[in-house]
Amino acid sequence: MAPSSPRRARQLSERRDRILAAARDLAEEQGWEAVTTRRLADAIEYSQPVLYGHFPQGRTEIVTAVALTGFEELAVALGSLGDAGSDAERMRALVRAYLDFAGRHPATYDAMFLLPVLVPFASDDTPAVVRQGFDAITSTLSRLESPPDDVGTAAEVLWGAVHGLAALHRAGRLAAGNEDLRIEALVRLVAGGAGSRDPGASAG
Amino acid sequence: MAPSSPRRARQLSERRDRILAAARDLAEEQGWEAVTTRRLADAIEYSQPVLYGHFPQGRTEIVTAVALTGFEELAVALGSLGDAGSDAERMRALVRAYLDFAGRHPATYDAMFLLPVLVPFASDDTPAVVRQGFDAITSTLSRLESPPDDVGTAAEVLWGAVHGLAALHRAGRLAAGNEDLRIEALVRLVAGGAGSRDPGASAG
DNA sequence: TCGATGATCTAGCAATGCTAGAAAATCTAG
DNA sequence: CTAGATTTTCTAGCATTGCTAGATCATCGA
Secondary structure, three states: OOOOOHHHHHHHHHHHHHHHHHHHHHHHHHOHHHOOHHHHHHHHOOOHHHHHHHOOOOHHHHHHHHHHHHHHHHHHHHHOOOOOOOHHHHHHHHHHHHHHHHHHOHHHHHHHHOOOOOOOOOOOOOOHHHHHHHHHHHHHHHOOOOOOOOHHHHHHHHHHHHHHHHHHHHOOOOOOOOHHHHHHHHHHHHHOOOOOOOOOOOOO | OOOOOHHHHHHHHHHHHHHHHHHHHHHHHHOHHHOOHHHHHHHHOOOHHHHHHHOOOOHHHHHHHHHHHHHHHHHHHHHOOOOOOOHHHHHHHHHHHHHHHHHHOHHHHHHHHOOOOOOOOOOOOOOHHHHHHHHHHHHHHHOOOOOOOOHHHHHHHHHHHHHHHHHHHHOOOOOOOOHHHHHHHHHHHHHOOOOOOOOOOOOO
16 A cells, blocks of 8 residues: 555645645635635645545534634633733733734634534534633633632633624724724723723834 | 516515525525525525525525625614613613524524625625614613713623623533523623612523 | 556546527417 | 407526535555
8 A cells, every 4th residue: 555654644634734834825815705616626636536535524624623723723812911000001012912803814713603614612522722712811810810700701801892893893894993992991891991001002 | 578567576675585584484494505596496495596686696695685684673672671770780781682592593604794795894885784782782882870981992891791602602611501691690790789679590 | 578556547427507490378460 | 250460478598506425536455
C-alpha cells in the first residue's frame, strides 16, 4: 500500500488544512454561498470526492471545521487579555476583543454563530475550545469589584449583548460610526460607571 | 383584457397573500431550506413563474416580504405594552414581549435578522414598520426614572442584548431552562436593581 | 512482472432558482 | 357569435448545487 506511515499521514493532514484554508478564504472574500464543493476541489487541485474523504458529512462538516478554528482563535484572543486595569478597562478590553474578532473575520464568525453546524452546544460534549471563549467572559465578570450574584447567568447575558451587537452590526442594522459609543454604553452598564477614567474613545 | 379592474386586483392581492402565508408556514414548520419555489407553487396551485409575477426578485423577495410582516407584528407587540408599572416592570414586559415573539415565530425571526433580505436598514429608506420596533425600545428607555444620556445608543445596545439572547437561544447555545434568570439579569442591568418588587420569576 | 490494495477521477443523479417560448384563457371589435 | 389581439399561465429547459457509484489509475508486496 501507499506509505501508510507518517509521511502519508502528514500529506493527508496538510491537504485537510488546505481545504479548510480554501474554504475560509473563499468565505471571507466572497461569502459562504460561494464556497461550493466544486470550487473547493479546484482550489486544492483535486476532485470533489477527495473532500468527502476528509469530511464525510460533506460541506456542513467543512463549515463546522472552520467554525472550530474560529472558536480557537476567539478563545486565544479573549484569554490573553491580562487582568491589569480597572473593572471598566478589563471589561472594555474584553468587549473590544470580541467585536474586533467578529469584525475582522465576519464569515468565520458567521460559521460560528449563524450557519448550521455539527457541534453539540450547551451540552457535555461541547468542545473545549468553544467553552473557553465563554469562560473568558465568566472570568472577567467574576473579577469585577462587585461581581454579579449569578456569574453564569450574567455571562450568558453579556455574551448575548456582545453577540447581538456583532450580529446587528454585521447585518448592517446599526448606525455606522457609533461603534465606540455602543461599547462604552455596554461597558458602563456591566462594569458600573465608576472605577476608570474615561477612555476618550475617539478611534474610528 | 382580463378584468383589469378591482376584481382582478383583489384576486392578485389574495394570491400574493397566499404565497406569503405558504412561505411562512413552510418555513416555521420545516425551516427556510424547505421553502423552494416548486413547493410554493404547489401550495398555491400555480406554476413557478406565477411567483415571479408577484415577486420579480424571486425567492429573496419572498423572504423579504415575510420579514416585513414579522417586523409589523413585532412593532405591534412592542407598541401595545402600556406605560404602567415600575421601571423594571416595563422593561421586563418589553424584553419578554421581544423574546416571546422570537420564540414563537423562529423562522420569521430568522427572516428578519438572519437571512439576506432586500430591505435598506439604518438608512433613510428603512421601512416605517422596521423603525417602529426600535422606537418602542427607545421609548421604554426614555421613560426610565433616570434615562441614559444617549437614549439612541442605549437603545441600540439594549436591542443588541435582546437580539443576542434570542439568537443564541435559537441556535441552542444557551443553557435550557435559565431563560427567566437571564431576563431578570438583563432587566436589573438596564432598569437598575431598585424600583420594583421581585417578580418571583418561576414560570417555565 | 503480476495481482492486490488503495487513491483518485469521471460521470451522473436529484434538487435548486430562475426563465424563454409555447399554450391557453379572456377580452374587444365587428 | 366569431376573429383577432392581449393577457395569463404553463411546459420545458438551463445552469448550478451537494453528493456518490463505479471506473480508472497508481503504488505496493511477492
